[in-house]
Amino acid sequence: MSFLRVQINHHAQRPRPFFLSLLWIACVLQIILPRHSHEAAALSTTTTTTKPQRSICVIGGGASGMFAATAAAEALSTRYADSGVEWKVTVLEATGKLLSKVKISGGGRCNVLHDTSKPVKEILESYPRGRKELIGLFNKRFSPQAAEEWFTKRGVELKTEEDGRMFPVTDSSQTIIDTITQSAQKAGVVVNKESKVLSISSSRIAGSETNKFLVMMRGEEAIIEYDAVVLATGSSPVGHELAVSLGHKIVNPVPSLFTLSTKDGIEEGGLFYGLSGLSVQDARITLQVTVPGRKKKQSIVQNGPILITHHGISGPASLRLSAFAAREFHGINYKGNVMINWAPDFGSAEEIEVKLWGLTRSSPKRNVSSSCPLLLPDNTSIIPRRLWSSLVSASEIEASKLWGDASKKSVRKLAQMICQCPVKVTGKGVFKEEFVTAGGVSLKDIDMTNMGSKRCKGVFACGEVIDVDGVTGGFNFMGCWSTGYVAGNGAADYVMAEHSAANMRAEPAATASKE
Numbered sequence: 001m002s003f004l005r006v007q008i009n010h011h012a013q014r015p016r017p018f019f020l021s022l023l024w025i026a027c028v029l030q031i032i033l034p035r036h037s038h039e040a041a042a043l044s045t046t047t048t049t050t051k052p053q054r055s056i057c058v059i060g061g062g063a064s065g066m067f068a069a070t071a072a073a074e075a076l077s078t079r080y081a082d083s084g085v086e087w088k089v090t091v092l093e094a095t096g097k098l099l100s101k102v103k104i105s106g107g108g109r110c111n112v113l114h115d116t117s118k119p120v121k122e123i124l125e126s127y128p129r130g131r132k133e134l135i136g137l138f139n140k141r142f143s144p145q146a147a148e149e150w151f152t153k154r155g156v157e158l159k160t161e162e163d164g165r166m167f168p169v170t171d172s173s174q175t176i177i178d179t180i181t182q183s184a185q186k187a188g189v190v191v192n193k194e195s196k197v198l199s200i201s202s203s204r205i206a207g208s209e210t211n212k213f214l215v216m217m218r219g220e221e222a223i224i225e226y227d228a229v230v231l232a233t234g235s236s237p238v239g240h241e242l243a244v245s246l247g248h249k250i251v252n253p254v255p256s257l258f259t260l261s262t263k264d265g266i267e268e269g270g271l272f273y274g275l276s277g278l279s280v281q282d283a284r285i286t287l288q289v290t291v292p293g294r295k296k297k298q299s300i301v302q303n304g305p306i307l308i309t310h311h312g313i314s315g316p317a318s319l320r321l322s323a324f325a326a327r328e329f330h331g332i333n334y335k336g337n338v339m340i341n342w343a344p345d346f347g348s349a350e351e352i353e354v355k356l357w358g359l360t361r362s363s364p365k366r367n368v369s370s371s372c373p374l375l376l377p378d379n380t381s382i383i384p385r386r387l388w389s390s391l392v393s394a395s396e397i398e399a400s401k402l403w404g405d406a407s408k409k410s411v412r413k414l415a416q417m418i419c420q421c422p423v424k425v426t427g428k429g430v431f432k433e434e435f436v437t438a439g440g441v442s443l444k445d446i447d448m449t450n451m452g453s454k455r456c457k458g459v460f461a462c463g464e465v466i467d468v469d470g471v472t473g474g475f476n477f478m479g480c481w482s483t484g485y486v487a488g489n490g491a492a493d494y495v496m497a498e499h500s501a502a503n504m505r506a507e508p509a510a511t512a513s514k515e
Contacts, residue, residue: 052502053086054495057215057226059197060239061093063102063477064463064484065232066180066189071488072230073187080496087495089189090226092217094196094238099177101234101435105477106165110173112151113481114474115164116144126475128256128324130468133443137482141449147481154179163316165474200229200242202456210498211458227498228491231461232484235437239465243441247455251467253439254330256323259429260338262312271390271423272308278384279307284341285317289328300325303344308387311429313340316472319431323471326438334428340421342391343382346374353415357408364404368397374418383418391417436476440467450490451483458494462487 054076058069073089080087097103105111114123120138124131138144148158148166156179157169168175184191196218202211214223233239240250265272283306288297300321307315321338322329329336346352352374359366359373372381372388381388393399395414397406445455446466453459462483470476 052084052499053088054499055088055090055226056228056230056491056495057213057224058089058091058230058232058488059200059215059242060232060234060236060463060465061091061095061098061191061193062232062234062463062480063099063180064234064465064480064487065091065093065230066099066184067481067484068230068232068460068462068488068491069189069191070180070184070187071485072492073184073189073488075489075492076496077188080492083496083499085496085499089187091184091189091191092195092197092215093191093193094236096193098181098191098193102176102180102477103173105173106167108173109167109171110176111165111167111472111474111477112158112176113144113147113166113478115160115166116148117160118144118164120144123475123478126320126473127468127470127479128326129438130443130466130479133446133448134468134479134482137448137486142482142485144478144482147478147485150481150485151176151179154183163473197238197242200246202246202458210501211456213458227495228458228460230487230491231441231459231465232463232487234464235435235440236465240440243461243465246453246459248445248453248461249442251439251442253437254326255428255436256326256438256469257319257431257436257472258322259309259314259431260312260318260322260423260425261334261427261429262423263426264424266310266312271394271421272312273390275308275386275390276310277308278387279305279315280342280383280387281305282343282345282382283317284344285313285321286339286341287321287325287328287336288339289325289332300328306340309429312425313423314429314431320471322428323436323438323469329425329428334425336425338423338425340423341419342387342421343374343418346382346418349412349415349419352418353412356411356415359403360406360411364402366403367399368392368401368403368406368414369399391421431472436469437464438467438469440465443467449486450493451487452490452494458498460487460491460494 056072058065069089069091076087102110120143123144124134124138127134151158156175158166159169160166197215198218199216201214203214204211213226213229215226216223231239231243235253244250262272264270267273284301284303285306287300291298302317302320302324304317304320305315306313306317369389369392371385372383374382376382392414395410395417397410397414441461443466445453446461447454451460451462453461463480468479470479
């Protein structure tokens, strides 16, 4: 569009009458003559052509948000480099720090991924929520191997530890933080800290299905307009409120990945008194819950190491149970009983009773509480000696009792304590400094092929703001990298598709004006 630009300089000499006459004639011709007239164009003193602009706002500067912003900016600067469109990707972070969870993850080492050599199907088993929906994402769009490659291409060397957790070889989360922030900066991402978003409203462009988004921030006088919005607010209630304001449903958020407090067990006389720091490498923990309409209780079971702490129990098996039974624990207000099998590979309680009873004949002079007779292939006991002594005491067997003097009843009770050890849970604790939430934006509202909203066109969501979460071990960050990358690319594709659609809508109008 051509237009007449008139610049006024108050310090210049007053224009001569002849020049004013010419200027007046030029203005009249510009208004009267048709816009397509070559004569009118020639009389215009200045013709300015501005490039179309497209903008993406990423709300949240955490793992998924920074990954999404970087992916969007890289897509716009590569795939759409010849589009003639000026673009801007902005991250709005409410606090003064970026990637705060990355900083504390893995005790400051950053458990960036889980063993990427494992089959995707096996990796997905560690997602209590979102397992089915992540199948296509992990297989076709941004796989665990692709995430590893993203970091290694940027100079991050990773190592895989025995339990499958992956860390940078520097053992420093700062390595991951620097890599992501530098990649974002290189891609042209603009980061605004201390920019808390108060509200988002969408407005439909006349004659189209395209939305514009008006974002209001704390302390800002103006409302900023964007073409697309990526919600990457983690488990923050503010993020859920923003999602609801845009038409999304929220699955009620509840804590996940927490330790189990056992106040009675750790007090003097309790099963775990004085045993903090002991662990059993292959145990089984079960929570039984009542299901409405069913007589039989539902059992939620997890296997793996269990760690006794100053407050109760933790370790991979306990943490996995807290994740897979997050809603069930919430429903009982984190108070109830769990059952622990300290030797699941040694058979049922009846089978273990037979083995223990055999010691009354084979080792009658041996002290019952001296050590656990259930041995691993390396000839070590499956249950540590101090825990074994506590189990013996809980079975009402005296510390000085010999196997030869043990009664059938006491041996049966000890076998039951090994296989069905009741532990009273009195509350939940915090797993280190890592906070994971079950719940968020309903996955029914999200198109997992591009992380776009089914409720509000132009909105995308990634990371913990959606109802996807994993267990400890690098799975939650894997979810953040994958959903963030796909959301960022989805937002970039969306704004460019809308740019093309806008051009198509403009062509008939331009043709009509020429006619």
